Amino acid sequence: MALWASDIPAGLLGCTLGAQSVGICKIGEDGIVLRAASALPGGALQLHVCRLGGKPTETCAPSRYHLREVLQKPDWREYVFSVSDPAYALTVRQVILEYNRFVQLKLHKSEADCAAALTGYPAQLDAVIAPSFATQKRTWFSAVRPWHTDFTCEIAFALDTPALASQFLRQPLAAIIRQAASDNGLSNHPLLQKAAARVYFGSAWCQHLLPSPDLLPQLLGKAKADGLAVTLSLPFLPEWFCAQARALLAAAERWCVAQNARIEVEVNDWGVAVLLQSFPHLQPVLGRLLCKRRKDPRLPGPMDATLLAGNDLMHSGWRAALRTLGVTRFELETPGYPTSVPPGRHSLHLPYYQMNTSHYCPLTAVLSTGDRGAQHPTRHCGAPCSTCALLYPDHLHAVGKYNTIFGCDCAILSEEALLGRYCEQGVDRLVVTLL
Amino acid sequence: MKLTAGLGSVQDYPQLCEAGADELFCGYVPPEWIARYGVTVPENRREVLAYPVQIGSLGDMEILAGMVRRLRRPVRVTFNALYYLPEQYPLLARQMADLDRLGFHDFIVADPALLLYLRKKPYRFHLSGECADYNRYSMSLVQTLGVTRCIFHRKMPIADMAACIRAGGAAEYEAFLLNERCHYTGAFCSSLHCDALPPFCRVPYRLGFLSEHAAPPQTRAPSARADDCVGSSGCGLCALWQLRATGITHLKIVGRGNSPDAMTRDLRAARRALSILADSPSEAAFRTALRASLFSGGCSGACYYPLEET
Numbered sequence: 001m002a003l004w005a006s007d008i009p010a011g012l013l014g015c016t017l018g019a020q021s022v023g024i025c026k027i028g029e030d031g032i033v034l035r036a037a038s039a040l041p042g043g044a045l046q047l048h049v050c051r052l053g054g055k056p057t058e059t060c061a062p063s064r065y066h067l068r069e070v071l072q073k074p075d076w077r078e079y080v081f082s083v084s085d086p087a088y089a090l091t092v093r094q095v096i097l098e099y100n101r102f103v104q105l106k107l108h109k110s111e112a113d114c115a116a117a118l119t120g121y122p123a124q125l126d127a128v129i130a131p132s133f134a135t136q137k138r139t140w141f142s143a144v145r146p147w148h149t150d151f152t153c154e155i156a157f158a159l160d161t162p163a164l165a166s167q168f169l170r171q172p173l174a175a176i177i178r179q180a181a182s183d184n185g186l187s188n189h190p191l192l193q194k195a196a197a198r199v200y201f202g203s204a205w206c207q208h209l210l211p212s213p214d215l216l217p218q219l220l221g222k223a224k225a226d227g228l229a230v231t232l233s234l235p236f237l238p239e240w241f242c243a244q245a246r247a248l249l250a251a252a253e254r255w256c257v258a259q260n261a262r263i264e265v266e267v268n269d270w271g272v273a274v275l276l277q278s279f280p281h282l283q284p285v286l287g288r289l290l291c292k293r294r295k296d297p298r299l300p301g302p303m304d305a306t307l308l309a310g311n312d313l314m315h316s317g318w319r320a321a322l323r324t325l326g327v328t329r330f331e332l333e334t335p336g337y338p339t340s341v342p343p344g345r346h347s348l349h350l351p352y353y354q355m356n357t358s359h360y361c362p363l364t365a366v367l368s369t370g371d372r373g374a375q376h377p378t379r380h381c382g383a384p385c386s387t388c389a390l391l392y393p394d395h396l397h398a399v400g401k402y403n404t405i406f407g408c409d410c411a412i413l414s415e416e417a418l419l420g421r422y423c424e425q426g427v428d429r430l431v432v433t434l435l
Numbered sequence: 436m437k438l439t440a441g442l443g444s445v446q447d448y449p450q451l452c453e454a455g456a457d458e459l460f461c462g463y464v465p466p467e468w469i470a471r472y473g474v475t476v477p478e479n480r481r482e483v484l485a486y487p488v489q490i491g492s493l494g495d496m497e498i499l500a501g502m503v504r505r506l507r508r509p510v511r512v513t514f515n516a517l518y519y520l521p522e523q524y525p526l527l528a529r530q531m532a533d534l535d536r537l538g539f540h541d542f543i544v545a546d547p548a549l550l551l552y553l554r555k556k557p558y559r560f561h562l563s564g565e566c567a568d569y570n571r572y573s574m575s576l577v578q579t580l581g582v583t584r585c586i587f588h589r590k591m592p593i594a595d596m597a598a599c600i601r602a603g604g605a606a607e608y609e610a611f612l613l614n615e616r617c618h619y620t621g622a623f624c625s626s627l628h629c630d631a632l633p634p635f636c637r638v639p640y641r642l643g644f645l646s647e648h649a650a651p652p653q654t655r656a657p658s659a660r661a662d663d664c665v666g667s668s669g670c671g672l673c674a675l676w677q678l679r680a681t682g683i684t685h686l687k688i689v690g691r692g693n694s695p696d697a698m699t700r701d702l703r704a705a706r707r708a709l710s711i712l713a714d715s716p717s718e719a720a721f722r723t724a725l726r727a728s729l730f731s732g733g734c735s736g737a738c739y740y741p742l743e744e745t
Contacts, residue, residue, distance in 0.1 A: 007444070010491020011474075011484030014466030021465045021492035023445065037497040048466040050473065050484055052630055057470040075449070075505070076498045102485050102630070111633040118631035126639050132647045236568040236623070239595040270547075271572030289623055290567075292518035292546075294475075296627035296635055303475040303629070312518040318548035355626045355635055356619035359568070359590035366642050370657040373618045376741045377592055388652050391643040398635070405619070405626070405635060 002089075004028030005096045012050050013095055018043015025078055027096075029089040032065075035076045045081070047088070049095055052102060053118055053302050062088040119302050125395040133389045133399055133435075137184055140397055140410050146189040147416040151423055151430070155191070156198035156231065156347070158433040163386065165201055165211050169222055173199055180434045189413060191350075191432060199223055200431060202233040204268050204288050204331075205357055205404045207241045208381035210234070213251040220255050220263065232282075233266040236289060238359065240379060245272065249279050256281035266331055273325045285329040285347070286313075286322060288354050295335040295353050297396045297407045305337055313342045332427070336409045338418070341425035348419075348427045350412050352435055355398065356405040363388055363400070401435050436675075436683055438705050439609065440698055441691035442510065443487045445495045445502070450695045452508045454702035460511040460543060462489040462691060463496055463534065468526070474629055476520055478527075479513045480545075480565055480621070481691055482628040488692035493533055500537040513543040515563035517622070524552045531558060543586070545622070550580050564588035564611070565621045569599045577604035584609055586687065589669070590620050593677045593740050600682040609685035610678055613701050614693070616669025616737050664735055665704040671739035672708045672725060676718040678740075704729055 006026040015024050015034060020041040025033040034040065047060040062085040071078040083089075105114045112123035130136040157177055159165050167176055173196055181192040201219055203209035211219055216232070223230045232252060237245055249265070249272075256262055261281070267273045268287035276284045293311050300308055312318050313330055319342060322328070330346045332339070333353035360375035363384040368374075372390070390400025397408040412418050419430075437457035442448060451459060462479040469491075474482045481488035490496055503510055512534055514527055527549065531542060535558060544550050545563035553560070561584040562577060569577070569587060577585055584607035587596050591610075600608055617624070618636045626635035642652050666672060669689070678686070688705060690698045708725055715721035726734070 007487065009485055009487045010489055010495075011464065011469060011486070014469065014491050016466060020494060021467075022494035023492045023498065034494075035498065036494050037501050041494070048470060050469050052485060057466075057473070059470075075502050099485065111637060112639075115632045121632060129639070129641055129643075131651070132643050133645045134647050237570045237572070238568065238592070239570050239598045240592075242570055242572065269570070269573065270567055270576050271570040274572040274575055293625060294627060295625040298627055298632055298635075301627070302631055303627070304473070307472060307475040307520070310520045312521070312546055312548040315521040315524065315548055315552075317552060321548070321551050354623075357623035358619045362618060363642075367652065367654055370655040372640075373616065373737065374657070375590075375618070387645060388642060389645055390640045392638060392640050396638065398638075400640060 002029040002031070003093055003096055004031075005099070008095065008099055012052075012099060014048040014050075016043070016046045016048065017041045027092055029092050030084065031068075031080065031082045034079045034081070035073070036079065037076055040079055047091065049091060052098065058091070060088055060091040121298070121301075122395065126393045128394050129391050130394050133391060133401075136391065136394055136399070139394060140408060141185045141413070144186065144189065144410055144413045146413070147191075147419070149416045149420065150190065150194075151419060153423060153427065154198060154429040155194050155196045156200055156429055156431040157196045158200040158233075158431060160200065160203050160233070160433060161209055161386070162211070165215065165219055168199070169218060173226060173228060184434050186413075186434075191413070191430065196228070198229040198231060198429070200231045200233055200266070202266070203235055203402070204233045204266055205235050205354070206361075206402045207235055207238070207244070208383070209402065210248065213244075213247045216248060216251050217255045220252065220259075224259060224261065229263075231264040231266055231285065233268070233287065234272050235268050236357075236359070237269040237271045242271070246275060249275055249282060253279040253281050264329075267327065273327070276326065284325060284327050285331055286327045288331050288333055288349065289357065291330050291332055293333070293335060293339065295333065295355050295407060297336055297398055299335070300337050309338055309340045311339075314340060319343075331431070334409045334412045334418070334422070336407060336411065338421065341422060341427055343426065345426055345428045347429040347431050348422055349431045349433060351409050352406040352433055353409060354404055355407055358403045361403050362390065363403075366390070399435060406435060436679055436709065437685050438612070438688060438702060438709075439511070439685050440688040440702055441693070443489070443691040443693070445490055445499045447695040447698070448499060448502045448508075448510075449506065451698055451702060452506045454699040455706035456508055456688075456702055458509045458511065458685075460513050460691075461499070463512050463530065464489040464491060465493060465530065466491065472523070476523065477516050479515050480628075483630045485630045486692045493537075496534060496539070497537055500539065503538065509541065510539060511541040511543055511561060512539050513563070514549065515543050515545040515565050517565060517625075518546050519549060524549060528553060528556070531556070541583075547580065550582070554581065559583040561586055561609070562605070567622050568620075570595065571598050571602040574599050574602040574604035583607060584685070587611070588621055589616055589739060593674060593681055596678075596683065597681045607684040608682060609687055610671065610683045611669070611739050612671045612686040612688055612705060613666050614669050614689040616739055658736070662735060664732065665701060665729055667735040667737065669737050669739055670735060672705070672729065673722055673738070674740040675708055675712050676715070676721045679712065
């Protein structure tokens with residue numbers, strides 16, 4: 001008896017007649033039932049089979065098929081075909097059995113076991129989580145083999161917490177970097193031995209991590225005295241923060257006017273881009289939350305790495321639109337697989353990349369309720385991120401810090417060729433953040 | 436306020452209309468897109484193949500167009516991926532042209548680059564909640580995009596919605612009402628979603644200290660909540676009074692790929708809630724009547740619009 005199935009998802013199985021796609025009601029080893037609003041389009045019948053696990057799509061064109069009957073339904077007609085083709089029968093059988101296997105896995109197995117069965121994901125490693133973030137970093141970075149090439153990019157260092165910003169007022173940046181490098185087991189890495197020419201203040205993720213309008217001029221003054229260029233990172237802009245953001249930018253603008261200077265502002269909210277039109281001494285750069293890309297330590301995994309390399313920043317029309325906002329520099333990240341760099345001069349943040357960011361604090365939710373999803377808006381932050389983080393399986397090189405999950409691309413710290421390719425494409429600044 | 440519900444299969448359209456949907460939204464992903472891009476660079480935010488979440492053929496969209504003419508509940512088509520490759524913009528334009536010929540003129544878009552690419556087309560665009568955060572300043576940019584509807588994201592406080600509506604930028608405003616309250620913000624979610632691997636927010640984790648400690652931090656055990664009630668994965672029903680007062684015109688019931696029976700239950704509950712809203716003289720009365728009618732056994736606590744903690 002021939003194997004039949006109905007309602008196989010269109011993502012797995014499509015059908016075309018000539019150039020037009022049509023819906024499949026049912027499919028079997030010896031037939032197929034198609035539906036159409038009225039008459040079927042003309043042309044040869046072809047099945048399009050998408051296999052799970054990233055395998056290429058297959059097409060199957062049965063050599064012998066004929067229409068047996070037409071059934072009128074309330075909103076469409078069903079066309080019942082008989083098919084006599086061993087290759088077609090084999091393809092259909094494989095599709096049905098594979099889909100059935102997928103359904104059974106999803107019904108009866110954990111997500112990790114499904115991943116292991118479908119992709120070979122090392123699910124057993126998900127149980128291994130180090131006791132602290134410090135322990136994780138020590139393990140991750142112990143495997144780093146520092147570069148030998150002296151890259152000529154500008155080096156920038158991110159002081160992305162209030163504590164680091166305060167430290168900067170008391171110490172030279174070089175001392176802060178030396179300490180951070182030592183804490184992370186990266187003292188011998190040339191990235192952290194080369195003198196930084198720029199400092200990033202603020203945060204691309206959380207409003208509570210920004211310097212106040214009173215503190216910011218002090219930071220800017222110190223940076224100028226130390227010969228450092230400045231980029232101020234701002235996160236997304238909820239309404240409650242609009243007035244404070246405007247005050248912060250106004251403070252920066254006043255300082256720049258007084259000092260006849262300019263600073264950059266990392267824009268992660270379109271509202272900030274609008275605000276900056278009123279502050280001519282503040283140069284917008286497109287921030288990491290607006291440079292859209294797939295970022296996940298499990299990539300490329302089942303995905304096509306060549307397709308992952310590009311994004312909308314490669315579109316000249318979009319870049320032209322961004323130039324009307326004064327944006328020409330993009331703050332890129334290295335997400336663990338090779339990506340394309342748009343024309344122009346851009347920054348590369350490493351080794352961490354953003355994966356998920358929440359409007360509300362997941363850490364506060366976990367600490368106060370035990371449930372990461374039970375997040376609430378809060379104006380008053382208890383700074384849980386100064387002591388705690390969400391720790392993920394060691395093998396994934398990820399951490400939940402602040403309101404964000406970050407991945408860590410350790411490979412870029414070891415493989416000069418990777419970094420060299422970015423520099424060849426136009427990256428002229430490396431921005432180091434050590435969480 | 437109108438209810439807009441996710442549609443995963445063309446066969447479900449009549450049932451969801453009967454259940455109370457005022458409009459529906461669906462994804463359209465033809466075989467040629469899947470053959471070239473799979474879900475590596477997906478067409479919309481249902482980044483899976485093995486679930487009934489997309490209309491997969493132009494033939495089925497033609498059937499759907501006929502159903503829409505018969506039952507008169509419009510269908511919006513979503514192209515709300517966070518970004519596309521440059522080579523995909525002409526393909527998307529051709530697909531929209533095909534759909535436009537069938538009678539679908541409203542498209543949900545998240546990529547501002549795509550909106551700019553299509554700005555001369557005579558379609559009506561809805562700006563997806565996956566696009567960005569919104570505030571009084573960004574609404575001026577929204578105005579320049581010429582969208583007809585702005586869809587606020589899941590984690591947007593109602594007060595923020597009110598500020599954006601006051602700032603203007605669109606004729607209609609949509610807010611999430613039921614289902615899939617993610618732990619992270621959609622517009623800022625870059626992680627992998629696919630059939631074989633869970634999204635990163637479902638990867639195991641635990642709370643730990645930054646520095647080395649003997650024991651992990653203390654946390655509370657999560658409260659027990661009802662998990663088989665309406666909105667168990669995300670609910671904004673209690674906030675309907677405020678949403679109406681704010682100027683929200685459309686309420687989103689997420690669920691492309693959910694069973695039609697589950698969507699029917701959700702739509703009927705939402706209709707019941709709107710009926711209670713219409714009959715209630717005050718917000719307090721509304722909430723009391725809503726809880727008695729729909730949540731007598733308790734609710735999930737998965738609130739879309741939680742009160743701000745002080």
